[in-house]
Amino acid sequence: MSPTMAVMRRELRSYFVTPVAYVFLVIFLVLAGILTFYADDFYDRRIADLQPFFVMHPWLYLILVPAVSMRTWAEEAKSGTLELLQTLPLTLWQAMLGKFLAAWLFVGLALLLTFPIWITVNYLGSPDNGIIIAGYIGSWLMAGAFLAIGACLSTVTSSQVVAFILTALVCVLLILVGQAEVMDFFQGVLPRKLVNGVAHLSMLRHYEAIARGVLDVRDIIYFVLTIAAWLTAGVLVLDMKRSH
Amino acid sequence: MIETDKLTKRYGHLTAVDALSIYAEPGQVLGLLGPNGAGKTTAMRMIAGFLAPSTGTARVCGYDVRKQPLKAKRAMGYLPEGAPSYGEMTVREFLIFIMRMRGLRSEVGRRRFDEVVGRLQLEDALNVSVDTLSKGLRRRVGLAQAILHDPPVLMLDEPTDGLDPNQKHTVRQLIDAMARERTILISTHLLEEVHALCNRVVIIAGGKLRADATPAELEARSRYHGAVSFSAAGSGLSQEMLGRLPQVAGIEVDPLDGRVTVFPKPGARILEAVESLLRQQGLEVSEIQLERGRLDEVFRQITLGAETGAQP
Numbered sequence: 001m002s003p004t005m006a007v008m009r010r011e012l013r014s015y016f017v018t019p020v021a022y023v024f025l026v027i028f029l030v031l032a033g034i035l036t037f038y039a040d041d042f043y044d045r046r047i048a049d050l051q052p053f054f055v056m057h058p059w060l061y062l063i064l065v066p067a068v069s070m071r072t073w074a075e076e077a078k079s080g081t082l083e084l085l086q087t088l089p090l091t092l093w094q095a096m097l098g099k100f101l102a103a104w105l106f107v108g109l110a111l112l113l114t115f116p117i118w119i120t121v122n123y124l125g126s127p128d129n130g131i132i133i134a135g136y137i138g139s140w141l142m143a144g145a146f147l148a149i150g151a152c153l154s155t156v157t158s159s160q161v162v163a164f165i166l167t168a169l170v171c172v173l174l175i176l177v178g179q180a181e182v183m184d185f186f187q188g189v190l191p192r193k194l195v196n197g198v199a200h201l202s203m204l205r206h207y208e209a210i211a212r213g214v215l216d217v218r219d220i221i222y223f224v225l226t227i228a229a230w231l232t233a234g235v236l237v238l239d240m241k242r243s244h
Numbered sequence: 245m246i247e248t249d250k251l252t253k254r255y256g257h258l259t260a261v262d263a264l265s266i267y268a269e270p271g272q273v274l275g276l277l278g279p280n281g282a283g284k285t286t287a288m289r290m291i292a293g294f295l296a297p298s299t300g301t302a303r304v305c306g307y308d309v310r311k312q313p314l315k316a317k318r319a320m321g322y323l324p325e326g327a328p329s330y331g332e333m334t335v336r337e338f339l340i341f342i343m344r345m346r347g348l349r350s351e352v353g354r355r356r357f358d359e360v361v362g363r364l365q366l367e368d369a370l371n372v373s374v375d376t377l378s379k380g381l382r383r384r385v386g387l388a389q390a391i392l393h394d395p396p397v398l399m400l401d402e403p404t405d406g407l408d409p410n411q412k413h414t415v416r417q418l419i420d421a422m423a424r425e426r427t428i429l430i431s432t433h434l435l436e437e438v439h440a441l442c443n444r445v446v447i448i449a450g451g452k453l454r455a456d457a458t459p460a461e462l463e464a465r466s467r468y469h470g471a472v473s474f475s476a477a478g479s480g481l482s483q484e485m486l487g488r489l490p491q492v493a494g495i496e497v498d499p500l501d502g503r504v505t506v507f508p509k510p511g512a513r514i515l516e517a518v519e520s521l522l523r524q525q526g527l528e529v530s531e532i533q534l535e536r537g538r539l540d541e542v543f544r545q546i547t548l549g550a551e552t553g554a555q556p
Contacts, residue, residue, distance in 0.1 A: 006344035010330070017332045080328035084389075087292040087324065088345045089317040243296035244255065 003090035007098025008105075015106055020068075028064055028110045032056065036117060048125025053117055054135040054211045058175050058204060061146050066167035068106065069150025070160040072099050073238070077158035086242070092235045100144075100151050100231055107143040111136060131213035138210030141223035142203055146171050148227040152234035155241070171203075178202020245269050246291065246397055246427050250300035253286050253451075260286040262451035263300065268427050268444070270396070273419065275442035276431040279547050283451040284431040285325050288401050291429070292322045304397050318346070321395040323403055327386025331375035335366055335385055338374060339392060346393045360388045363418060379406045387415065391422065398428045404437065416440050435539045449547040463537030465545075472518045473505040474532035482525045489517055505535075 015021040036042055036053040045052070076082040085095060121127050150167040157163050176182050178199055186195050199205065206219040246268045253261040261283040268274040276284050289295040291302040293313045302309045307316040329338055339361070343353045361367060364384045369377060374385060383406065390398060403419070404412040419428060419441055430441060438445055438459050445462060447455040455462065463469055476482075483504060487495050491512035496505045508514045515534050522529055 003345050003347075006341060009344075010333075010341050013337070014330070014332055079331065080324065080326055081330055083289070083292075083294045083324040084328050086294050087317060087320075087322045088342070089314045089347075090345060091314070242294070243298075 002094070003088070004094040004098040004101070007085075007090070007095055008102045011099050011102030012105065015068075015102070020071075021106065024064060024068060024106075025110055025113065028060065029113055031060055031064075032114050033117065035060070048121055048127040050118065050121055050127065050132050050135055051211075053114075054139060057139045058142065058207065061143055062168060062171050062175065065107065065143060065146040066150050066164045066171070068103050069147050069167060070154055070163040072103065072151045072154040072163075073234070074154045074158050074160045074163045078160075086238075092238050096151065096231050096235050096238070100148060100227075103147045103151065104140075104144050107147065108140055111140055111143070128213065131211075134213045134215050135211040137215070138207050138219070141210070141220065142207045145174075145203060145223050145226040145230070148230035148234075149174075152230040152237065155234045155237040174201065174203045178205040245305055246274070246302070246399070246429055248287070248291060248300070248302040251287060251290055251297055251302055252299045253283075253290060253295060254298040259451050261290065261448075264448065264451070264453055266446050266453065266456065268429055270425055270427050271423065272444055273423050273428045273430060273442045275438045275445045276429060276448065277433065277435075277438065277445055277543065278431075278448040278454075280433060282449045282547070284433075284448065285401055286451075287448070288322075288399055288429070288431055289324075292320065292324075292399060293317055294324075318393075319395060320397040320399060321390035321393065322398075323386045323390045323400040325401040326405075327383045329374045329382065329385055329389065332373060334371050334373050335377070336370040338385065339388060342389045342392055348393060356392055356394060360392055364388050365414070380408065380411045383407060384411075384415070387418070396426055398422065398426055400428070400430045402432055403430060404432070404434070435543060438539060447543065447546050454546045459539065460536075462539060462542050466535075466537030466539070466542045467507065468505070468535040468541065469537035470508045470513065471505050471535040472508075472515050472532065473503055473535060474518075474522070474529050475501070475503050476522065476527045476529045478527070482522060482527055485521060485525070486518060489514070489521070491517060 032053065035056040036050075042052045073082070076085060086092070118132060121132075122129070146167070149170050150163070153166040153170065154160075154163040156166070178201075183195060183199055186198070190198075200222075206222045209216060209219050246266070248264055248266050250263040250265055251261055252259065252263050264283075264287055266274070266276075276287065278284050286295065290297045291304065291309060293309050293316060297310070304316040305319040307319060309316045330341070333341065339357060343357065348356060361370065364387060366381075366384060366388060369381055369385070374382060377385065383403070387400070387403065390400065398419075400419070404415050407415060416437075419430070422428065430437070432438070442459060444458055445455070446453065447462075483495055483497070486492060486504075486506055491509055491514045493507045493509045495507070497503070498505070506514060506518055519532065522532075
């Protein structure tokens with residue numbers, strides 16, 4: 001087994017040994033259900049789709065993803081196992097990738113467990129299941145981007161609370177940056193080209209495009225690049241800490 | 245083989261390890277000795293690849309830790325200070341994780357696993373989570389982790405710290421048994437450990453190398469080396485006569501228990517002369533001893549002198 005896989009398996013296991021995993025899953029599923037069926041106009045719209053469900057995801061992730069990612073490196077630094085891990089024969093990249101994949105699979109599992117909502121919608125009407133699958137893919141990609149941000153920011157501190165707050169902060173910025181209201185505000189202050197460039201960084205813009213059922217390669221590339229960039233930054237921080 | 249080449253670590257203005265060059269070859273148990281804060285752990289962390297050296301480098305089995313870190317790490321087993329391990333895992337899970345990380349194939353791995361678990365007497369702890377283990381057991385789990393892949397180089401940062409005398413004995417026996425074909429580097433501030441384990445000693449203080457010698461050579465540096473001490477009732481007159489012997493440099497009497505220590509002039513051997521004089525005087529000697537030298541005294545001499553000299 002490669003070291004990356006070994007790290008991934010260990011991380012995944014550790015989620016389920018502690019109550020973290022179950023607490024996360026329960027909160028995620030309950031919130032997803034409540035927000036979908038009650039907070040929005042799921043019934044009133046009289047359309048059989050999961051649009052209200054997917055619209056909630058960025059805001060759900062904003063709280064829950066940092067809670068998953070905060071421990072990634074901060075806990076290792078705190079407990080001293082970082083020294084053990086970094087003196088085993090694996091590269092920092094392998095360690096980072098293993099931890100990220102574990103977190104991503106875990107959130108993927110949480111997403112899969114929302115299937116009753118999908119069944120409900122199919123029972124109530126006949127939705128376009130292709131769009132729903134695209135929505136799930138987009139949601140999972142966005143969760144990956146948030147997790148990569150969290151994994152990176154977890155390297156800068158040995159306090160999980162600090163890691164949580166930093167991650168939530170960056171994620172909320174990346175959500176807000178694409179909102180029309182925010183963009184209008186900057187329109188007056190910054191040059192148009194810059195504003196348009198910044199708008200492309202927006203998570204929401206790319207996520208909503210996918211969630212509408214348009215699996216554009218550019219949107220997928222956006223998420224893959226975001227993940228790669230933040231993971232790379234995390235590896236760089238870890239390496240810098242070695243030479244301090 | 246472990247070799248460091250002007251290994252240096254700087255933190256801002258503080259130099260934690262200063263151009264340290266040491267060498268250890270198979271069959272050697274090298275003791276890295278020094279007061280707390282001397283740079284022992286920092287030096288080991290650089291050799292183990294956890295910290296990057298500011299300048300200089302280290303080689304493990306010929307692999308440069310800066311250029312070939314993975315090969316160096318494969319050749320080495322390392323017990324970090326405090327023996328950290330993943331608390332929520334059971335001992336079995338933890339050791340299997342290490343096996344996977346080290347790429348041990350299942351057949352070889354299972355044999356090594358059984359062997360190491362047996363040697364460190366971890367059978368009863370296998371299904372207990374690391375968090376709930378006693379300090380001694382946790383240390384043994386750390387050791388198991390380090391020797392699981394049967395590495396040619398072993399680095400142990402304070403391996404017996406926090407163990408009771410029986411556990412210390414077990415760990416020392418284990419290290420002794422492994423020493424024959426391996427290179428072992430042990431950091432410690434326990435002088436008894438040096439006697440029990442090491443066949444060479446490197447003393448560092450203020451990050452610098454202060455001494456590199458065998459334990460016997462270090463003892464020879466002590467002013468007690470070759471001295472004769474004895475306990476005898478009513479030895480007042482004899483003390484004066486002892487002082488007049490040509491080989492004798494001086495005499496000290498312990499004010500508490502009245503034990504007499506006779507110091508030789510450099511290079512002189514005085515045991516026989518002292519014994520025959522005591523016999524002539526008809527003194528009843530309850531016990532007499534030829535001193536080998538006191539490591540703690542040499543240690544103090546080397547490290548205290550260094551600290552006042554080196555650091556601003």
